[in-house]
Amino acid sequence: MTAADTVAAPAAPSAEDPSGGAASGGPAAARRSPGGSRSRLSLWVPPLVVLGVIIAAWYFVSLVVLGRRNYLLPPPHTVIAESFLDTSILVDILDATWRTSQVALAGLGAAIVIGVIWAIAMSQARWVERSTFPYAVLLQCTPILALVPLIGFWFGYDFLARTIVCVLIALFPMVSNTLFGLQSVDQAHRELFALQGAGRGTVLAKLELPAALPAIFAGMRISAGLSVVGAIVGDFFFQRGTPGIGALLSKYVNRLEGAHLFGAIIAAALLGVVIFGLFGLIAKAAIGRWYDFA
């Protein structure tokens, strides 16, 4: 969980009303302590200190240890100047990042749709779970890198193949989280519905799916990070069409352009953080009203 999650989570679910009566005021009021800004500060300061230490170590290795060979690790200001302040390089990096995010989001979208539908099918019919879940696990255990050449061989070396790599990498967390969410519905809730003679479709729509949403969103966040990995791996293997940041990374390595390489790596890292954070925000907007993210 990110720092932002921890900050935003309400301290306690409610003001308990020991009388059980309805006389007390709105229980949703006054949750955050007056010392909130101070605790916010204490959340941000430690990681910033670590960042300072990392940058200092970076300078030390780059300038003192490596000295003239510091093309292997250019100092931070050189990285910023040569990759982010040089417009032509910055445009290259941003373009590549944009193409990578398109592949990652397409793959993630497909993984979410396939994963949720697959999990629903398994939760509805035992035999589907028995017969197909082992293959979901197998997919998770197989090093996807071993499949990547085959995917290119079958689907070409273009956008489609790169997206398929993303789907294969991002699928399992969606399937397993959704299935877990659907199956961990409280037994008393199931009985509540059964007593009214509710059918399977009703139970799925009004009980199981809403109850599974926190698990589904947790799966989405994991899959979102993995789909960025998948998109970059796809770039390394499939260079046809308009590959993204992976291709740029190989190019900079081949040309020994250390500063540009680090710029591209930072862009890839930021992309991952942004997509992860984006899905955190989506989850919070969708279910944060009733679900407390720990």
Add this chain to the structure above:
Amino acid sequence: MTMTARKPGTRTAPPPAPAGATAPAPAASRTRLLDFTDVAMTFANGTTALSGVDLTVDAGEFVTVVGPSGCGKSTLLRIASGLESASAGRVDVRTDRIGYVFQDATLLPWRNVRANVELLAELQKEPKAERARKAQEAIDLVGLSGFERNLPKELSGGMRMRTSLARSLTLDPQLFLFDEPFGALDEITRERLNDELIRLFTEKRFAGLFITHSVSEAVYLSTKVVVMSGRPGRIVKTFDVPFDMPRNPDIRFTPEFAELTGEVSHALREGHR
């Protein structure tokens, strides 16, 4: 697990009475709503939960079952509601309007109070306006007006249980089953809810079957107290409670009340040996 869902449809119920207006006809007050004859329950794993249970609940009665933990009290309710079927004996439930209040409030956390209370009518596929009307009536009845838009996590335990009660009230039950609903609440909240329940009982005239392990709660709430033995659960003794309904909270401090609770406790201890 297997469960037998009660099928809706064959509802012979009269139209719901407007709140607090009409009392049911006196003829109906002797209707036997629940009739268990020699009921036994043995689970698939060989555990015998109940054996030879005879139990009746008539209209106008509030029957409380007390017994040690694990004696099959809850199984009794699960059989009465149709969640489980008895493995032997005769079970007659002569109404389809059954309210069931679980041990926990079992509210759906993503629904606010109003939407939770509307749930059962929604599952019965009642029209929107109708279920909104019933929900509002039930919410007012349990004293949750003004909290319709609050989520369960914003409510206290007592208020959650009131929401759960309101949810069952929308069914206008003739037979109300309670599975230790107030066990997790503190003493003050529990006593308040006991009085609320008595008020609802005298107003709505449902028959009640209430499970608890608190002897004083049992005596205070009910017209009849049934004492069960430890596993396999049998009924060891039945007491009629003579006090007037609605109960005056102060009867708890009378010698008569103390004497009756004493006798029930004694029977409970006997049965537990």
